[in-house]
Amino acid sequence: MLDFEKPVLDLEEKLHKIKESNLDMEQKTFKINQIKAELHELKTTIYSKLSGWQKVQLSRHPDRPHSLDYIENICSQFIELHGDRKNGDDHAVVGGFANFEKQTIMIIGQQKGRTMKEKQFRNFGMSNPQGYRKALRLMKLAEKFNKPILTLIDTPGASPGLEAEAHGQAEAIATNLQEMIMLTVPVISVVIGEGASGGALAIGICDRLLMLENTWFSVISPEVCSSILWNNWDYTEKAAEQMKLTAEDLWNFKLIDGKIPEPLGGAHKDPEKVYLSLKKGISEHLNELKDIDPRKRIEGRINKYSHIGIYEEIK
């Protein structure tokens, strides 16, 4: 449970108790309707003006759907493929061919776990170099057979470990960036949770960048930002505000191509609804992209990334 969710959960609990109580029918109905109205109002107040930090917390909500949940629910078939053909198979990245609305696509997603055991197995969604290299291998496979690519971003960042460095995660990330720019097939990336640092960008060079409402994408997590700038974690909340990292912020800066709404309270409150809107979003962009000549598509990608940045030119 997140701090700011407490009043909602308390009220939901109260509602549940009344439903279970042995009040007479008329009284019960009256009370239930009263609390439902109250609950709706409370939810609207709390969830419609979430701060940056609250959205970061929602993006990490333990009940939130992860990559494999989305894959399972927006595709009719998915065959997972494994390994980078160099060094190993990274469990923080999943990928494979899938059937999306009667066409074959390649899906690559960063995967988190739910139980402690799963979390460790997935390395908390932090890829090792093997993960980026597996992702690139699958993208090249998609390119070879002319299949569009969908990447799902959900990572707190690259793996801060000895092995990851020894295996060259900087090289792996840098290689992905360069290779993705030149892919001849359409690439759509969706931030479904956390999008932190080069670890996220390594599968995020795309023709269209979409974000779910309660997600974020930035150079670093607010905690690490606070720790680097202020030397402690006390300013995490402030950092989260200043970094302008939410879907809404990036949409306002015209840095993303679509913002996908979530139900009040976050994706986990009504996953089916999110699956539907995500499916719709992907489908629209995919259809547009498929009609563009590959060379033009690459040109567009090059153009987009060549012009990103805000600076001044003095004379």
Place this chain on the structure above:
Amino acid sequence: MSKWYKKIAEGIPSSSIFKKSIPEGVWDKCPECKTKIKEDKIVFQLFVCSCGHHFRIGSEEYFSILFDEGKYEELFREIVPKDILHFEGPQPYKERLVSEQAESGLTDAARVGKGRMNGVELILVAMDFSFIGGSMGSAVGERIARAIDYCIQHKIPLVIVSRSVGARMMESFYSLMQMAKTATKLALLGQAAIPFISVLTDPTIGGVTASIGMKGDINIAEPKANIGYAGPKVIKESTGKDLPKGFQRSEFLMEKGFVDMIIERKNLKSTISSLLQLIIEKEPID
């Protein structure tokens, strides 16, 4: 002293910016061997202690050391940073930019120079660690992007001397996107088959390593430089253990296959120019 050595030392202009902070002939104390170093000696030794420790130097020094007679034309100086996000931090980014600029005489953390290296015409980008840790924000990204465009347009090689903590946090998503921007330009440089030599110096960390640093056609490291993606402090915090000796140092990266060679500063110029001459196969102009 070899003639060659002398030539390089003479190439350093006496008005170099590094002289400003030197107290009475003593330049600094070597963190490795603790020797106090004399000013004239350290300049002559290209800021390398007799024990082999390579001091961190900036763009002006690299331009002096690497360009013939220290002569170059600076390009894209007109591109300067801007605080688009109104980022506050402990010191507002806008104010920090002004004070960093006043203190360093630089406008941002990377400079682009055009000149010749043993006769080979090229573009040299060098980063200044003294400017917010050599971090890459939009202005640095744009300067590098234009440097690469220039190389493509004029068909001349690119050398980037990296020394950076990575992407500049105060520009958030925009700074992350400079990785994408520089990678895009490097991909185009690659398609044009124009050589790119990446020189990694202490330290090269984070987004700069993961976009530019590791993608040289040839990667050269100065001895014992800290090179990696996650910073040593972050790794230490997350693993809860001290890092093994030599971890993330040039020699470690060489062993793991991520750099081609480790070259002492005094040999950088001859190594780079020889490599470029071998690749270009054209007589350099004297």
